[in-house]
Amino acid sequence: MREFRVRSGEVELAVRERGQGNEPVIVLIHGYPDTGAVWDEVAERLATRFRVLAYDVRGAGGSTAPADPLDYGVDALLGDLAAVLDGAGVTGPVHLAGHDWGSVQGWDAVIGDRLRGRIASFTSISGPARQHIVPWARETVRSGPRGVAEVLGQARRSVYMPLMMAPYAGEALARLLPVAFEKGLRLAEGAEPRPGHPAATIARDARNGLGLYRANMRRLGAAGDGGTDVPVQVIVPTRDRYGTESMLLSARGRASRLYVRRIPAGHWAVRRDPDRIAAWIGEFADHVEGGPETPELARARAAGGTGGEFAGRLVVVTGAGSGIGRATAHAFAAAGARVVAADVDEDAAKRTAGEIGEMANIYRVDVADAAAMERFATYVAEVFGVPDVVVNNAGVGLAGSLLDTTEAEWERVRSVNLDGVYRGCRLFAQQMVRRGEGGHLVNVSSMAAFAPSAELPAYSATKAAVLQLSECLRLDLAPFGIGVSAVCPGVIDTPITRNARYVGLTGQLREQAARAFERRGYPPERVAAAIVKAVRHDRAVVTVAAEARAARALSRVSPAAARAVGGLAHRAGTRLQQRPTGG
Numbered sequence: 001m002r003e004f005r006v007r008s009g010e011v012e013l014a015v016r017e018r019g020q021g022n023e024p025v026i027v028l029i030h031g032y033p034d035t036g037a038v039w040d041e042v043a044e045r046l047a048t049r050f051r052v053l054a055y056d057v058r059g060a061g062g063s064t065a066p067a068d069p070l071d072y073g074v075d076a077l078l079g080d081l082a083a084v085l086d087g088a089g090v091t092g093p094v095h096l097a098g099h100d101w102g103s104v105q106g107w108d109a110v111i112g113d114r115l116r117g118r119i120a121s122f123t124s125i126s127g128p129a130r131q132h133i134v135p136w137a138r139e140t141v142r143s144g145p146r147g148v149a150e151v152l153g154q155a156r157r158s159v160y161m162p163l164m165m166a167p168y169a170g171e172a173l174a175r176l177l178p179v180a181f182e183k184g185l186r187l188a189e190g191a192e193p194r195p196g197h198p199a200a201t202i203a204r205d206a207r208n209g210l211g212l213y214r215a216n217m218r219r220l221g222a223a224g225d226g227g228t229d230v231p232v233q234v235i236v237p238t239r240d241r242y243g244t245e246s247m248l249l250s251a252r253g254r255a256s257r258l259y260v261r262r263i264p265a266g267h268w269a270v271r272r273d274p275d276r277i278a279a280w281i282g283e284f285a286d287h288v289e290g291g292p293e294t295p296e297l298a299r300a301r302a303a304g305g306t307g308g309e310f311a312g313r314l315v316v317v318t319g320a321g322s323g324i325g326r327a328t329a330h331a332f333a334a335a336g337a338r339v340v341a342a343d344v345d346e347d348a349a350k351r352t353a354g355e356i357g358e359m360a361n362i363y364r365v366d367v368a369d370a371a372a373m374e375r376f377a378t379y380v381a382e383v384f385g386v387p388d389v390v391v392n393n394a395g396v397g398l399a400g401s402l403l404d405t406t407e408a409e410w411e412r413v414r415s416v417n418l419d420g421v422y423r424g425c426r427l428f429a430q431q432m433v434r435r436g437e438g439g440h441l442v443n444v445s446s447m448a449a450f451a452p453s454a455e456l457p458a459y460s461a462t463k464a465a466v467l468q469l470s471e472c473l474r475l476d477l478a479p480f481g482i483g484v485s486a487v488c489p490g491v492i493d494t495p496i497t498r499n500a501r502y503v504g505l506t507g508q509l510r511e512q513a514a515r516a517f518e519r520r521g522y523p524p525e526r527v528a529a530a531i532v533k534a535v536r537h538d539r540a541v542v543t544v545a546a547e548a549r550a551a552r553a554l555s556r557v558s559p560a561a562a563r564a565v566g567g568l569a570h571r572a573g574t575r576l577q578q579r580p581t582g583g
Helices: 036-046 074-087 101-111 130-142 145-157 160-165 169-187 202-208 210-219 274-288 295-303 323-334 346-356 370-383 407-435 457-480 507-520 524-537 546-557 559-578
Strands: 002-008 011-018 025-029 051-055 094-099 119-125 232-237 258-263 314-318 338-343 360-364 389-392 439-444 482-488 541-543
Touching: 002 074, 011 036, 011 074, 025 036, 025 074, 025 101, 025 274, 036 051, 036 274, 051 074, 074 101, 094 101, 094 274, 101 119, 101 130, 119 274, 130 145, 130 210, 160 169, 160 210, 169 202, 169 210, 202 210, 232 274, 258 274, 258 295, 274 295, 314 323, 314 407, 323 338, 323 346, 323 389, 323 524, 338 346, 346 360, 360 370, 370 407, 389 407, 407 439, 407 457, 407 482, 439 457, 439 524, 457 482, 457 541, 482 524, 524 541, 541 546, 546 559
Parallel strands: 025 051, 025 094, 094 119, 119 232, 232 258, 314 338, 314 389, 338 360, 389 439, 439 482, 482 541
Antiparallel strands: 002 011, 011 051
C-alpha cells in the first residue's frame, strides 16, 4: 500500500493506494464519522484486480480540516475528489463507491456536470442523493397510507439530523459519539472494531464532520431533477437503522441505468460483509468496462426499474394452479415479481401462468416426491436464479377419524402438507444462504393448527407441524437475513374442500362442508394480499380471516375452551351423519 497526500485548496487529503499498476481504477469514499480505513477490508480484496484509491475526507483521519467549519459543502467535497484523481495521476474514468456521506458525495459527482466524463460507474451504499429525498417523500406520501407510514418511518430514523445541525446540540452529540460508536458497531452491526476503525481521531472527526450536515442538509431538493446517465448500483442493507429501503431506493426513475442489490446487514455492511461488497463492486465495474452481464446483475437491473414493489425479484409458489396459490402468484406478479408457478397439475399451472402473462413460468412438481423437488430447486436456480421469496402453499385435505385413516392416507397427507414444506424450505433456503442476499419463506399452515377437530386429526397435525417448523426455521435463518412466515388463512373459498378425501364420513358431510366454505365467501385473494404483506413486514405468524384470529386467541387464552368448541363441532357433525337422507 502506498500513502501520499494531495492538496485541495487550503486542505491536505490523506490518500491510500492499493493495487498499483492495475486497471481500472476504483475510488472509495467513506462516511461519518469514519475515515478511509472503513474500506480497508474491501480495498484489499479489490486490489487483486483493480487499482484502488481510498482517502480521508476533509476534517477526518489524516486529512486536515478547513478553517471555516462550514466549508464542507458539496462543491468543496467534489473539488477534493477531483484533487485526489489529479494527484494520483488518473486520466480515465473511474469507478466510484461511496458509503453513508461518501455515497451522498458520490451522487453529486454523477448527477452534476463538474466531474462529467470522469466517473464510469457509481456504487451507492446507505446514502441517498440530496436531490432525490424531497421528491421521494412527496411521491411516497401521495401513494396512500402505506406511503405516509414509510415517510414517517424514515423521519423517525433521521431524528438525529436536526440535532446535528443545531448549535451546541450537535457538539454535545459529537462528544458522545466516540463513547457509543465502538459498542454500537459491535452490538448493533455485528462488526468487530479493529485497529484503524474506529479511528484514533474519532473525537475530532465527529466534531469536524458536523459541517457535513450543517453545510448540506439545508439544501435538500437541490435544483435539477437529480437524473444521471452514469450506471449506478445501489446496495441496500436491509437492516440499516438510518435509512429505510424505500428511501434508499429513491433513485428509481431518476437514474437511467440503475441496478439494485440487497444485503442482510446493517448500516456498516462494508465492515460486516467485505467479501460480498467487494465482489459486487468488482462485478459491476467489470460489466461497465465491457464484461458480460451476469444473471444476478440482470436481476439487479430489473430490480432497479419502476415496475412495482417486487420488481426484479423471483417468487416461487407451489400449488399455484388454484385457490390461494393461484391468487398469490397473481399478487406477486402484479407487484412486479417474476413468478414460477408450480403445481402437480400442469394444466392448472399453465392456466395461472397464462392469466399472468410473460412474468410467469410454470413447472410441474409433486412436492411429496423428494427427488422431484431436488430437480425443481436445481432447475429454478439454473434457469432463473435463486428465488427471493418461496411460498410453500401446496396442500391436500383429509377428513375423518384417525381410526379410519389408513397408512397410505396418512402418508399422503403428511408427505404433501409437511414433507413438501420441509423440502421447499430446506432446498431453497440453502440457495438463499449461499447467495447471501437474504430472502423469505412463506409456509401456508391453517387455523386447524390450533383448533382441535375430531374430523381433521391428520390434516390438523400436519398443519400444526408446519406452524412449529416455521417458528423454528425463523430462528435458524434469521442470521442470514431470511425471514420465515407461517400463514393461517381460516375458512377460505377454495377447491381444497371439494378435493379433500373423506374417510368414514358420508358424502352429505362433504357437501355440507363445501357449501359452508362457499357461503363464508372469503376469497383467496385476501389471503394472497396477507402473504405479500407478511413478506413486506417480515411477519412471523399471520392469521387472515376473523375465525382464524379467534381460534388462535382462544387456543392461547383457554386451551380447554378450544377443545370444548371442537367437541361441539364434532357432536354436530355426528348428528348430521346420522340424519336420514331419504323419504
